[in-house]
Amino acid sequence: xxxxxxxxxxxxxxxxxxxxxxxxxxxxxxxxxxxxxxxxxxxxxxxxxxxxxxxxxxxxxxxxxx
Amino acid sequence: xxxxxxxxxxxxxxxxxxxxxxxxxxxxxxxxxxxxxxxxxxxxxxxxxxxxxxxxxxxxxxxxxxxxxxxxxxxxxxxxxxxxxxxxxxxxxxxxxxxxxxxxxxxxxxxxxxxxxxxxxxxxxxxxxxxxxxxxxxxxxxxxxxxxxxxxxxxxxxxxxxxxxxxxxxxxxxxxxxxxxxxxxxxxxxxxxxxxxxxxxxxxxxxxxxxxxxxxxxxxxxxxxxxxxxxxxxxxxxxxxxxxxxxxxxxxxxxxxxxxxxxxxxxxxxxxxxxxxxxxxxxxxxxxxxxxxxxxxxxxxxxxxxxxxxxxxxxxxxxxxxxxxxxxxxxxxxxxxxxxxxxxxxxxxxxxxxxxxxxxxxxxxxxxxxxxxxxxxxxxxxxxxxxxxxxxxxxxxxxxxxxxxxxxxxxxxxxxxxxxxxxxxxxxxxxxxxxxxxxxxxxxxxxxxxxxxxxxxxxxxxxxxxxxxxxxxxxxxxxxxxxxxxxxxxxxxxxxxxxxxxxxxxxxxxxxxxxxxxxxxxxxxxxxxxxxxxxxxxxxxxxxxxxxxxxxxxxxxxxxxxxxxxxxxxxxxxxxxxxxxxxxxxxxxxxxxxxxxxxxxxxxxxxxxxxxxxxxxxxxxxxxxxxxxxxxxxxxxxxxxxxxxxxxxxxxxxxxxxxxxxxxxxxxxxxxxxxxxxxxxxxxxxxxxxxxxxx
Numbered sequence: 211x212x213x214x215x216x217x218x219x220x221x222x223x224x225x226x227x228x229x230x231x232x233x234x235x236x237x238x239x240x241x242x243x244x245x246x247x248x249x250x251x252x253x254x255x256x257x258x259x260x261x262x263x264x265x266x267x268x269x270x271x272x273x274x275x276x
Numbered sequence: 277x278x279x280x281x282x283x284x285x286x287x288x289x290x291x292x293x294x295x296x297x298x299x300x301x302x303x304x305x306x307x308x309x310x311x312x313x314x315x316x317x318x319x320x321x322x323x324x325x326x327x328x329x330x331x332x333x334x335x336x337x338x339x340x341x342x343x344x345x346x347x348x349x350x351x352x353x354x355x356x357x358x359x360x361x362x363x364x365x366x367x368x369x370x371x372x373x374x375x376x377x378x379x380x381x382x383x384x385x386x387x388x389x390x391x392x393x394x395x396x397x398x399x400x401x402x403x404x405x406x407x408x409x410x411x412x413x414x415x416x417x418x419x420x421x422x423x424x425x426x427x428x429x430x431x432x433x434x435x436x437x438x439x440x441x442x443x444x445x446x447x448x449x450x451x452x453x454x455x456x457x458x459x460x461x462x463x464x465x466x467x468x469x470x471x472x473x474x475x476x477x478x479x480x481x482x483x484x485x486x487x488x489x490x491x492x493x494x495x496x497x498x499x500x501x502x503x504x505x506x507x508x509x510x511x512x513x514x515x516x517x518x519x520x521x522x523x524x525x526x527x528x529x530x531x532x533x534x535x536x537x538x539x540x541x542x543x544x545x546x547x548x549x550x551x552x553x554x555x556x557x558x559x560x561x562x563x564x565x566x567x568x569x570x571x572x573x574x575x576x577x578x579x580x581x582x583x584x585x586x587x588x589x590x591x592x593x594x595x596x597x598x599x600x601x602x603x604x605x606x607x608x609x610x611x612x613x614x615x616x617x618x619x620x621x622x623x624x625x626x627x628x629x630x631x632x633x634x635x636x637x638x639x640x641x642x643x644x645x646x647x648x649x650x651x652x653x654x655x656x657x658x659x660x661x662x663x664x665x666x667x668x669x670x671x672x673x674x675x676x677x678x679x680x681x682x683x684x685x686x687x688x689x690x691x692x693x694x695x696x697x698x699x700x701x702x703x704x705x706x707x708x709x710x711x712x713x714x715x716x717x718x719x720x721x722x723x724x725x726x727x728x729x730x731x732x733x734x735x736x737x738x739x740x741x742x743x744x745x746x747x748x749x750x751x752x753x754x755x756x757x758x759x760x761x762x763x764x765x766x767x768x769x770x771x772x773x774x775x776x777x778x779x780x781x782x783x784x785x786x787x788x789x790x791x792x793x794x795x796x797x798x799x800x801x802x803x804x805x806x807x808x809x810x811x812x813x814x815x816x817x818x819x820x821x822x823x824x825x826x827x828x829x830x831x832x833x834x835x836x837x838x839x840x841x842x843x844x845x846x847x848x849x850x851x852x853x854x855x856x857x858x859x860x861x862x863x864x865x866x867x868x869x870x871x872x873x874x875x876x877x878x879x880x881x882x883x884x885x886x887x888x889x890x891x892x893x894x895x896x897x898x899x900x901x902x903x904x905x906x907x908x909x910x911x912x913x914x915x916x917x918x919x920x921x922x923x924x925x926x927x928x929x930x931x932x933x934x935x936x937x938x939x940x941x942x943x944x945x946x947x948x949x950x951x952x953x954x955x956x957x958x959x960x961x962x963x964x965x966x967x968x969x970x971x
Contacts (some may be wrong), residue, residue, distance in 0.1 A: 226298050231363040235495040244353025258491040262549055265319060269548045272620040274760040275449050276376040276611050
C-alpha cells in the first residue's frame with residue numbers, strides 16, 4: 211500500500227513538473243539554472259523582464275503551425 | 277526466450293493492423309465501427325515507429341548520442357534550454373498541430389472514408405514523419421538553423437531565398453484560408469461569435485495578470501482563463517436567446533472578415549504579452565483537452581461510420597471541392613499526412629531544446645504520428661454523421677440549390693437521402709439558425725464532435741453546448757495560428773523591407789511595425805475577402821491553393837534533406853527522402869497544373885475566368901452582377917498567377933538541387949557539409965551512447 215502511494219505521489223510530482231515545464235510556468239526557474247546565467251557573465255533578469263523578453267523571442271519566429 | 281516473445285508480440289500487432297486495414301478497405305456490408313479505424317491506425321503507427329523510424333535513426337541518419345546537442349553547448353536558458361524529452365514532445369506537438377489535420381480530412385471525406393484514411397496513415401509514416409525527423413536531425417547538427425538557412429548553405433544561395441519567399445507566400449495563403457474557415461463557422465451564429473469574441477477580453481485580462489500581478493505564472497492564469505472561456509460557451513446560449521443581444525452578435529461573412537482583419541492587425545502591432553501570448557496559453561490547454569476528449573469519446577462511443585468507403589465524387593465532380601482523388605485527395609488532406617510548415621518548427625525551437633540526438637526520433641517522427649492520428653479522428657468524426665447532412669453542411673448553395681427543398685433534392689439525387697426538415701432539426705438541436713452551406717469543414721466537424729461528446733456526457737440535452745464548445749475550440753486555435761502567423765509574417769516583411777530601406781527593418785520602430793503589420797494583414801485579408809465574396813464559399817478555391825503551397829514547401833524541405841543525405845554519403849539510403857519527394861512533386865505539380873490550366877471550369881482557374889468572360893460578352897450576366905463578375909474574373913486570374921509562381925519557384929529550387937546532386941555524384945564537386953564541428957557531450961557517461969534510447 212505504502213509502495214503504491216509512493217509510486218503514485220512520485221508520478222504526480224513528475225506530471226506536475228512536466229506540466230509546468232510544458233506550459234512555460236517553470237521557464238524562469240530553467241533560466242536561473244542555465245549555464246549562462248550561473249556563469250554570471252551577464253545581468254540576471256527579473257521574473258517580469260524575463261517573461262516579456264522570452265515572449266518577444268518566441269513570437270518572432272514560426273511557433274504555431276497549420 | 278524474451279526476444280522470441282517480443283517478436284511474436286510485434287508480429288501480432290502487425291497482423292492485427294493488417295486485419296483492421298483489410299476490414300476498412302474491403303468491407304462493403306453494414307456501416308463500420310470506428311474502432312476498426314483506431315486499431316488500424318494505432319497498429320500501423322506502432323510498427324512504423326518501432327521498425328521504420330528505428331531504421332532511419334540507425335542506418336540513414338546514424339544518430340550519435342556522444343555528440344553534444346545545441347542545448348548543451350549554448351545552454352542560455354532562453355533559446356537553448358535542455359528539456360526533458362516528453363516535455364519537448366508536448367511542446368513540439370502543440371506547435372505542429374493546427375487546424376489542418378482537422379479541416380483537411382473533413383473536406384476529403386467527400387471521396388468517402390477510404391482514400392483519406394489510407395493517405396493519412398501511409399503518408400504520415402512514410403513521408404510526413406520522415407520529413408519532420410530528418411529536418412530536425414539536420415537542424416540539430418547545425419546549431420538549430422532554420423530550413424531557409426540550411427537551403428542557402430547546402431543547396432544554393434538562390435535556394436535559400438526561394439525557400440524564404442515560399443514560406444512568406446504559404447503563410448499569407450494559410451492565414452487567409454484559416455480565417456475563412458472561422459468566418460464560415462461563425463457567420464449568422466450569435467452564440468459562436470459571442471463565445472469567440474469573449475476570448476479577447478479574457479486574454480487581455482490574463483495578459484495584464486501575467487505581466488503585472490504574477491509574472492510568468494502561466495498555469496494559474498490559464499486555469500482562470502479556461503474557466504472563463506467555458507463560462508462564455510454557456511453564456512453564449514443566453515446571448516443567442518436574447519433578441520437584442522443576438523442581433524449585436526449576428527454578423528455576415530463580410531462583417532466577420534473585417535473584424536478578423538482588425539483583430540489580426542491589433543495582435544501583430546500590440547505588445548505580445550498583452551493579447552497574443554495569453555490567447556496562445558488558453559488555446560494550448562483547450563486544444564490538448566479537446567483532442568484528448570475526442571480520442572476518449574471515439575473509444576467510448578465507438579460510433580458507426582456512415583459514409584461509404586468511396587463516393588461517386590472520386591470522379592472529380594465533388595461539391596465540397598472539384599478534382600479527382602489524384603492529386604486532390606493528397607493536396608486537401610495536407611498537414612495530417614505531411615506538412616511543409618512542420619519543417620519550420622523542426623528547424624526552429626525544437627532543435628535548440630533537445631537533450632540528445634536519439635530523442636529526435638521520438639519528437640520528430642513520434643509527434644507527427646500523433647498529428648496523423650488527430651487527422652484520422654477528424655475523418656471518423658466527419659464520416660460518422662449521416663452523409664446527406666455532411667454534404668448539406670459542406671456544399672455551397674450555388675451547387676446544391678438555394679432553397680432547402682432544392683438542396684435536399686439535389687443531395688438525395690446523389691444517393692445520400694436527405695429531408696429538408698432533417699437539417700432544420702439538426703440546426704435546432706445544436707442551437708444554430710441554419711447548418712446549410714457552411715463550407716469550410718469546421719461546422720461539420722463540430723457536429724460530428726458534438727454527437728460523440730453528447731453520447732458520452734449529457735445526451736441530446738447538451739448537444740448545443742458541445743457543438744459550441746467544438747466551434748470555440750476550432751476557432752480559438754485557428755485564431756491563435758492567425759495572430760501568431762501575422763506577427764511572424766510581419767517580421768519576415770520587415771526583414772525583406774529592411775533591405776530596401778533600413779529603418780523598416782528595425783523591429784522596435786513603431787511606424788515600421790504599423791506599416792509591415794498593415795502590409796501582411798492586407799495580403800491575407802485580400803484572399804480572405806475574395807473567399808467570403810465567392811459564390812462557391814471560397815473554401816473550394818483557397819484550400820487547394822493552400823494545400824499546394826504547403827506540400828510544395830514540404831517538397832523544398834525534402835529536397836534539402838536529400839541533398840544533405842547525399843553529402844553525408846548515404847546514397848544507399850537516399851530513397852528514404854527521395855521517394856516522398858518524387859511523390860510530392862508529382863502530386864503538387866499535377867495539382868498546380870490542373871488548378872491553372874484544366875479545361876474543366878470547376879477546377880481550372882483560367883478556364884473558369886474565361887467562361888465568366890464569355891458569359892459577360894454574351895450578355896448573360898445581369899447588370900447588377902457585372903461588377904461582381906469582373907471581380908471574380910480578376911480573382912481567378914490572380915489566384916492562377918499565384919499558384920503558377922509558387923510552382924515555378926519550387927521548380928527552380930529543385931533544378932538547383934538536381935545540378936548539385938549531379939555535380940556531387942559525377943565527382944565534379946566535393947560535397948561540403950555545413951555541420952557544426954563534433955563536440956563530445958559531457959553527459960556521455962549519463963547516456964548509454966546508444967541511438968535507440970527511446971525504445
